[in-house]
Amino acid sequence: MSNTDQKLRKLAKRHAEISSNITSTSKEIKDEIELCDGGEYIKPESESGTDFGFLFDGTSALPPYATCLNYTYETFKDFNSNPYDGYEYDELLQMYGCEHCQKARQLKKDVGKLKQERGRIHSAMTQIGKTL
Structure with missing residues (x-):
């Protein structure tokens, strides 16, 4: 050969x-x-007392995003709309994502x-x- x-x-x-x-x-x-538990992970009020109610759509107790990845993407767009501010996508996923979405x-x-x-x-x- x-x-x-x-x-x-x-x-x-x-x-x-x-x-x-x-x-x-x-x-x-x-x-x-x-396995994303974003609905469980992102609650209307966090343990620190921060109000996350704006993430939830009125009557249902579920967030309007299917997964933490979807939520992180939308948050990424919002945070980076100002050219002088901004976060990396991975930074936001670490802040808002469940362990499954991070993995x-x-x-x-x-x-x-x-x-x-x-x-x-x-x-x-x-x-x-x-x-x-």
Whole structure:
């Protein structure tokens, strides 16, 4: 087996491993988001006495956002509407998100890194293919 064949096999194997990791991690993200307890976590009044009543839609005792991620995104837009103020999305998620949404965010970052690595491998395979 030639050196080029060995390189291609190694790259193809790693590409398959990464694709498998992306698939399983994406499922884990979905599972974490389904476990979001944002409705329980963000209560109309916090333990410190801060009133979060503005987050809740009148009659129901549920927040108007499906998950902490949705709430954090809307808060991010509101806080950053002034160009002189602002928070990072991850800062707001740490402040307002439940542990499941925070874990889902970290897993999403991990998937992004895996996709970058898979892209580099794909590019390397393409370059080897051009030389054949």
